[in-house]
Amino acid sequence: MQIDRAFEERALRARLLAAISFHFDSARLGPLAETLRSLAEFPVAGLEVVILTNAADEERLALLHRLAAETLGHQPRIDSHPGLADPWS
DSSP: OOOOHHHHHHHHHOEEEEEEEEOOOGGGHHHHHHHHHHHHTSOOSEEEEEEEESOOSHHHHHHHHHHHHHHHSSOOEEEEOTTOOOTTO
């Protein structure tokens, strides 16, 4: 697939904001990392990622920060909302 040069130049100047809802489940960390890795590959001038999660304890939040920093190359904003209902129950 050929990408139009003008489109590519606009994309390189773009800024992207991505909000990810992540109900903490350690089995879902792999798919979260894949999502972050895909976002990091976007050829944009700026990328801001916000992860919304139910995780509240320091250990889980530290894990999310480390995973995201290693995958994105920078720290995302992680918003903790411990009262969120379990979407799978």
